[in-house]
Amino acid sequence: MPSENGSDAAQAGGNGAVPNGLKLVPRSDVEYKMKDFKSDQDVRWCPGCGDYAILAAFQGFLPELGVPRENIVMVSGIGCSSRFPYYLSTYGMHSIHGRAPAIATGLAASRPDLSVWVITGDGDGLSIGGNHLIHALRRNVNINVLLFNNRIYGLTKGQYSPTSATGMVTRSSPMGSLDSPFNPVSLALGAEAGFVARTVDSDRKHLTSVLRAAADHEGASFVEIYQNCPVFNDEAFEPLKDSAERDSRLLRMEHGEPLRVGDRGVVVGDYGELAIADVAEVGEENLVRHDAHRADPGYAFALSRLDLPAFEHVPVGVFRDVKRPTYDELMAEQLETAGAGQGDADLAGLLASGDTWTVEG
Amino acid sequence: MTKEVKQLDRVIIRIAGDSGDGMQLTGDRFTQETASFGNDLSTLPNFPAEIRAPAGTLPGVSSFQLHFADHDIMTPGDAPDVLVAMNPAALKANVDDVPKGATIIANTDEFTKRSLTKVGYESDPLEDSSLSDFKVSQVPLTSLTVKALEGYGLSKKDAQRAKNMFALGLLSWMYNRPTEGTREFLKSKFAAKPDILDANLAAFNAGWNFGETTEDFAVSYEVKPAKLAAGQYRNITGNLALSYGLIAGSKLSGLSIFLGSYPITPASDILHELSKHKRFGVRTFQAEDEIAGVGAALGAAFGGSLGVTTTSGPGMVLKAETLGLAVTTELPLLVIDVQRAGPSTGMPTKTEQADLLMALFGRNGESPLPVLAPQSPSDCFDIAIEATRIATKYRTPVVVLSDGYLANGSEPWKIPDVSGLPDLSVAFTSEPNGENGEFRPYQRDPETLARPWALPGTAGLEHRIGGIEKSDGTGNISYSPANHDLMVRSRQGKIDGIARDIEDLQVDDPTGDAEVLVLGWGGTYGSIGAAVRRVRRAGSKVAQAHLRHLNPFPENLGEVLNRYERVLVPEINLGQLALLLRGKFLVDVISYTKVRGLPFKAEELAGVVQEVIDRAE
Numbered sequence: 001m002p003s004e005n006g007s008d009a010a011q012a013g014g015n016g017a018v019p020n021g022l023k024l025v026p027r028s029d030v031e032y033k034m035k036d037f038k039s040d041q042d043v044r045w046c047p048g049c050g051d052y053a054i055l056a057a058f059q060g061f062l063p064e065l066g067v068p069r070e071n072i073v074m075v076s077g078i079g080c081s082s083r084f085p086y087y088l089s090t091y092g093m094h095s096i097h098g099r100a101p102a103i104a105t106g107l108a109a110s111r112p113d114l115s116v117w118v119i120t121g122d123g124d125g126l127s128i129g130g131n132h133l134i135h136a137l138r139r140n141v142n143i144n145v146l147l148f149n150n151r152i153y154g155l156t157k158g159q160y161s162p163t164s165a166t167g168m169v170t171r172s173s174p175m176g177s178l179d180s181p182f183n184p185v186s187l188a189l190g191a192e193a194g195f196v197a198r199t200v201d202s203d204r205k206h207l208t209s210v211l212r213a214a215a216d217h218e219g220a221s222f223v224e225i226y227q228n229c230p231v232f233n234d235e236a237f238e239p240l241k242d243s244a245e246r247d248s249r250l251l252r253m254e255h256g257e258p259l260r261v262g263d264r265g266v267v268v269g270d271y272g273e274l275a276i277a278d279v280a281e282v283g284e285e286n287l288v289r290h291d292a293h294r295a296d297p298g299y300a301f302a303l304s305r306l307d308l309p310a311f312e313h314v315p316v317g318v319f320r321d322v323k324r325p326t327y328d329e330l331m332a333e334q335l336e337t338a339g340a341g342q343g344d345a346d347l348a349g350l351l352a353s354g355d356t357w358t359v360e361g
Numbered sequence: 362m363t364k365e366v367k368q369l370d371r372v373i374i375r376i377a378g379d380s381g382d383g384m385q386l387t388g389d390r391f392t393q394e395t396a397s398f399g400n401d402l403s404t405l406p407n408f409p410a411e412i413r414a415p416a417g418t419l420p421g422v423s424s425f426q427l428h429f430a431d432h433d434i435m436t437p438g439d440a441p442d443v444l445v446a447m448n449p450a451a452l453k454a455n456v457d458d459v460p461k462g463a464t465i466i467a468n469t470d471e472f473t474k475r476s477l478t479k480v481g482y483e484s485d486p487l488e489d490s491s492l493s494d495f496k497v498s499q500v501p502l503t504s505l506t507v508k509a510l511e512g513y514g515l516s517k518k519d520a521q522r523a524k525n526m527f528a529l530g531l532l533s534w535m536y537n538r539p540t541e542g543t544r545e546f547l548k549s550k551f552a553a554k555p556d557i558l559d560a561n562l563a564a565f566n567a568g569w570n571f572g573e574t575t576e577d578f579a580v581s582y583e584v585k586p587a588k589l590a591a592g593q594y595r596n597i598t599g600n601l602a603l604s605y606g607l608i609a610g611s612k613l614s615g616l617s618i619f620l621g622s623y624p625i626t627p628a629s630d631i632l633h634e635l636s637k638h639k640r641f642g643v644r645t646f647q648a649e650d651e652i653a654g655v656g657a658a659l660g661a662a663f664g665g666s667l668g669v670t671t672t673s674g675p676g677m678v679l680k681a682e683t684l685g686l687a688v689t690t691e692l693p694l695l696v697i698d699v700q701r702a703g704p705s706t707g708m709p710t711k712t713e714q715a716d717l718l719m720a721l722f723g724r725n726g727e728s729p730l731p732v733l734a735p736q737s738p739s740d741c742f743d744i745a746i747e748a749t750r751i752a753t754k755y756r757t758p759v760v761v762l763s764d765g766y767l768a769n770g771s772e773p774w775k776i777p778d779v780s781g782l783p784d785l786s787v788a789f790t791s792e793p794n795g796e797n798g799e800f801r802p803y804q805r806d807p808e809t810l811a812r813p814w815a816l817p818g819t820a821g822l823e824h825r826i827g828g829i830e831k832s833d834g835t836g837n838i839s840y841s842p843a844n845h846d847l848m849v850r851s852r853q854g855k856i857d858g859i860a861r862d863i864e865d866l867q868v869d870d871p872t873g874d875a876e877v878l879v880l881g882w883g884g885t886y887g888s889i890g891a892a893v894r895r896v897r898r899a900g901s902k903v904a905q906a907h908l909r910h911l912n913p914f915p916e917n918l919g920e921v922l923n924r925y926e927r928v929l930v931p932e933i934n935l936g937q938l939a940l941l942l943r944g945k946f947l948v949d950v951i952s953y954t955k956v957r958g959l960p961f962k963a964e965e966l967a968g969v970v971q972e973v974i975d976r977a978e
Contacts, residue, residue: 039825041837070820075660078828085825086838091817093663094827096686099656102621102648106657107817110619110644111664114817132656135649331644338639345641347612348779351605354595355542356776357397361591 018066019216021142024112025067032063039089045080048230050201054148055087057207062088065115065215072115075104077124079155081148081227084119098129101136104143109328115215118145123153126162126182134191139327140219146211147184147224148201152233165310170232185304185319188222189297195221196300197318201228202241206252206316213318219326239311251306253317258287259303261313266306274302276313292321364573365580371430372536372584373438376528377455378447378468379416380409380423383525388425390529390546394538396596396773399586400429403887405437405960406769410626410709417471417479422454431585435887435894437770439962443535445528447471447502450480461494466531468524470503498577502527509567513560523564530568537583540569590775597774599738599767600627603697604634606745608641610695611667613746614753614785617642619661620669621654623676626709627765628699631671651679655696659683662692663826665789665816667749671697673765674716675706681724684758688728688852690826691803691812693752693759695745700764702958711958712765714883715934720760721912721941727849729856731755732912734762736886739774741767744909746782753787754862755855756811762911764884764933766960790815790822800824802836810855860913866921870904871897877974878925880950882908882938885931885961892966899967901974908938914945922948929953929973931966 018027030036037059045051062072072090076082078097085092095103100118108116118136125133125147136143152170153159159172163184167176188196195217199210207225214221226237239245248262259266260279265287269275274288291299300320307314335341374391378384385406395402405426414421428438440460446452448471459465472487486492487499506527510520526547533540544562551558572578597605611618620643622632636645644666648654655670662668672680677698687694700716702708720732731751735744744761752759790813795801802824803812815822824836832839833847868878881889886907893905906921908914922928922942928950930939939952953969955961 068820070823071818073663073817074825085827089823091823092825092827093660093690094825094829095656096682096828099652099683102653102656103660103663105653106619106621106646106660106662106666106668107664108660109646109657110617110661110666111817114664131649132653135653331646335639335642335644340640340642345612345638347609347641350608350638350641351776351779352593352595355393355397356593356595357399358593359399359586359589359591 019212020218021144021215021221022065022067022115023218025071025115026113027066028068030068032069034060034063036069037062037088037090039087041086043087044083046231048228049080050150050227050229051081051084051148053201053204054207054225054227055084057204058211059088060204061208061211064212067115071113072117073107074117074119075100075107076119077121077129079121079124081119081121082124098124098127099132100124101129101132101143101145105136105139105141105327108141108143109331112142112328112332116143118143120145120147121154122147122149122151122163122184123161126184126187130162134187137188137191137193137220137222140194140324141327142219144214144221145223147222148227149184149224150227150229150233151181151236152229154229154232158232183304184224186301189301189304189320192297193222194219194320194322194324195318196320197222198224198226198316200226200237200240200250200316210318213321217321218323237311240314249311249314251313251315253290253292253303253315253319255290255292255318257290258284259290260287264313274306276306292318294320295322364578366537367580367582369582369584370432371428371434372443372582373426373428373441374443374445374532375424375426375441375455375458376445376532377422377424377451378525379450380411380421381413381416382423382447383522384408384423384425384447387525387529388427390543391532391538392427392596392771393542393546394533394540395427395429396594397542398539399589400431400584401433401587401589401773402427402429402596402771403434403437404428404771405766407959408710417448417450417476419450419454419480422451424451424455429584431587433587433589435890436960436963439964445532447524447528449476449482449486452486453480453482459495462496464496464498465492466498466500468502469499470501500531500571500577505567505571506564509563510560513563514556515560519557520560523560526561526564527568527571530565530570531572534569534572535578535581537581540565589773592775594773594775596771597739597742598769598771599735599741599763600630600699600769601634602739602741602774603735603745603761603763604631606742607635607669607695607749608638608643609742609782610746610749610785611641611643613782614667614749614787616665616667616753616787618644618669619658619666620645620671621648621657621661622646622671623648623651623654625651625673625676627701627768628671628673628676628697630768631697631699651676652683655680655683655694659687659690659692659694662687662694663690663817665814667695667753668693669695669697671699673699673701673709674703674719677716677719678723684730685724685726685728686828687758688724688730689828689831691756691852692814693756695748695752696758696760698760698762699768700762702765702956708958710765712884712960713933713956713958714762714764714885715937715956716762717882717911717934717937718940720762727853729853729912730757731759731856731859731910732762733759734883734909734911735767736883736907736909738767738770738772740909742774742777746785750783750785751859753785754811755809755859756814757856762883767884787814789819791819793821801834802826803831804834805851805855810851810858857913860916863910863913863915865917866906866908866915868904868906868921869893872902875902875904876926876977877970878904878906878921878928879970880906880908880922880928880930881932882911885933888961888963888966889931891963892961892970895963895967896970896974899971901971903970903974911938919946922946922950927951927973927977929970931961931969933961
């Protein structure tokens with residue numbers, strides 16, 4: 001049951017309902033197919049790159065939005081992932097390093113009739129663009145940020161990134177990286193994001209469901225996508241992809257369902273924190289039931305801190321989906337209150353306002 | 362007692378005190394009184410960057426200079442005829458600018474031993490003979506104000522704060538200013554605080570009455586209204602004129618403004634002003650930093666808004682990368698740089714015109730864009746409209762170089778007739794332009810070389826733009842050497858071609874046979890003009906021209922430069938325009954520069970011009 005704070009992912013788009021995040025975007029009278037969203041450009045990523053899977057999932061997902069192709073805009077920064085807009089037959093801007101959220105903010109705030117998607121990577125969005133990312137989330141501009149996280153710099157050939165593990169040996173850290181990594185989900189929650197989710201490039205079904213939920217969210221939505229870089233950080237997420245192992249590692253969060261991974265589950269610890277325990281020991285009835293719509297971000301934050309040690313139990317799905325007023329709507333409301341568009345504003349009157357005097361001819 | 366009224370043709374007054382003393386407000390009010398009286402006028406506010414610098418110290422001195430006359434004037438004036446010094450620091454910081462014989466009104470209450478020592482006076486200048494060259498009026502402004510406010514139930518501190526209104530009342534009496542405007546202003550400003558309102562009105566009246574009754578001021582002065590062209594006028598600062606010009610540009614082009622901006626002195630007032638006018642469909646976005654400010658404006662431009670970003674030097678630096686993107690995506694964007702004294706943080710409240718080379722060249726790669734500079738506070742209105750015209754017609758970012766002096770200085774502005782403003786309406790592309798019904802986002806208009814502006818939401822024109830080099834026509838990514846060469850030259854050719862679409866440089870050469878040309882740009886117009894007048898009055902011939910288009914230059918500039926034996930280029934930088942002129946036209950111009958954070962003084966420039974003329978003969 002969706003609470004009044006948010007919407008249920010399963011209800012969005014797929015069954016013909018208008019996604020809430022697109023309520024100001026016109027509906028398409030064309031029944032699109034996946035091929036309608038493929039551009040005529042050759043896709044040029046390295047063989048085996050996780051970006052191919054994400055692109056295919058995204059192209060396959062776009063028809064279900066029910067939005068005219070021309071009302072979709074992709075804005076990206078710099079990096080391998082940021083080539084994304086070229087491969088879609090929508091409008092797009094391949095911009096500059098880290099600045100896509102700022103550019104998308106201006107576009108979305110002035111054009112509520114567009115569905116605006118930001119494509120960024122861990123280097124682009126969390127390093128050079130970290131400032132713009134947190135502020136776009138804080139403002140709750142109606143954009144969807146897809147952050148492809150491969151925990152490495154790909155385009156500049158293999159330096160450690162803001163999500164690389166401490167000690168990682170790369171071309172720029174031959175003795176091991178000294179940096180502590182960001183947890184992108186924790187960061188987004190700390191920045192007051194109303195919608196935060198995580199998924200994996202190779203799981204098309206799950207990826208699509210998360211995209212659906214993101215589109216359904218009014219305001220800024222942040223989606224971290226674990227993405228494999230076959231050249232510089234190959235198999236970084238392999239334990240989450242291995243068919244024998246993944247089910248015991250991927251903690252699939254479903255709103256209203258108990259949080260369970262294999263024979264373990266999530267319980268509340270002595271200090272209110274969340275912890276992993278054997279279900280046999282604590283009892284099924286004591287597992288935390290996932291509530292993505294909790295107004296207090298503390299619960300979602302606690303969830304985001306669960307995936308340690310690395311990959312033993314990685315929460316995927318929607319951490320948080322809470323509705324609050326969007327920046328674009330508030331801005332439009334102020335214009336409306338001021339009377340914009342209601343008859344011609346008087347330029348001559350403005351120029352002649354204040355203390356004036358007349359010189360006779 | 363009948364008092365004498367003496368006629369003057371012009372007066373320069375400067376009022377100086379602590380930055381908390383309300384000097385700027387006093388100056389603004391006196392300016393408004395003067396404007397409504399019909400004098401021509403020009404102002405120079407000068408204040409510290411600190412909000413409240415330590416009281417009574419030299420760095421804390423705030424001043425406001427006003428020049429008003431019965432004829433048209435071009436500058437706030439070089440040397441004050443009257444200095445009002447609210448304390449010893451104000452006297453010390455300004456006395457060197459005051460010429461012999463001028464009047465100094467000193468607030469004696471503040472000339473205590475402690476205040477004098479604080480600024481290094483060993484003895485009281487009001488008592489030793491150090492001010493013997495001046496007519497000094499000693500007025501206990503603070504205690505007179507406190508006395509006038511007895512019975513108003515104010516604390517002593519609150520009563521003292523009204524001393525600026527006492528000073529304003531006295532000045533208003535001295536120069537026969539109309540006072541109703543100030544009374545109305547106070548009534549609306551303190552509408553919610555009746556006791557403060559009463560006190561301010563009482564202090565203002567007490568100042569007026571003091572002038573009327575005391576023997577100290579036997580003479581008051583009158584400066585007749587100036588003979589200005591018929592029309593409706595108001596007083597306007599450069600920042601306000603720019604804001605209005607942007608709104609006019611929006612209205613004339615039919616595009617809604619999206620302002621992405623980050624607060625910075627002295628540009629912030631444009632953000633403040635535009636934020637008030639949402640009625641005009643103005644969206645203002647206070648960004649997290651300068652980069653986001655320009656980025657959001659560019660994003661909005663992609664969506665069909667009139668994208669605007671406002672900043673000053675250090676912020677302009679941060680916007681450079683996004684300007685490069687705007688150059689290569691060929692989207693309209695207005696970039697307002699209100700220059701201040703730099704480098705780095707520099708002197709935020711002081712003026713300079715040293716961002717010219719940055720505006721032209723401060724980006725990677727060949728990234729040409731038009732650069733314009735207003736020449737007076739009221740010209741800021743026209744330049745904003747011109748910038749809108751060029752940006753939308755040629756699909757290019759345009760940089761406007763205003764400066765701190767223009768931004769805060771004011772002058773009377775003849776309010777333009779809206780119906781006489783140009784039509785800048787923009788046609789977005791709505792149909793495919795390719796042979797097979799496809800859309801070619803980089804197919805240029807053969808005349809302007811502008812690319813089509815197709816907005817998201819337009820069916821059939823879906824396309825991708827971005828910072829990677831684009832293939833001519835299709836806009837696909839291209840690393841082809843020949844294509845890059847073509848695109849670099851096309852972008853340059855587009856900007857160069859704007860020269861055909863701007864006014865020729867007008868030369869003011871009354872006799873037609875001057876041998877020396879004084880050429881300036883931007884905010885120095887008034888100082889240069891006043892200097893040129895002085896030189897002409899002294900009997901010498903000199904021509905004057907002023908550049909408002911810095912890139913591209915007007916088509917006739919080379920011919921103008923070659924017409925004169927010598928070309929003098931005064932600038933408030935170390936010779937940036939001179940460098941360009943020498944490089945582009947191989948003319949060995951004479952560069953005269955000064956970087957003191959202040960506008961040129963007309964007298965000083967007149968001397969320089971005269972010297973160049975004398976050497977030419």
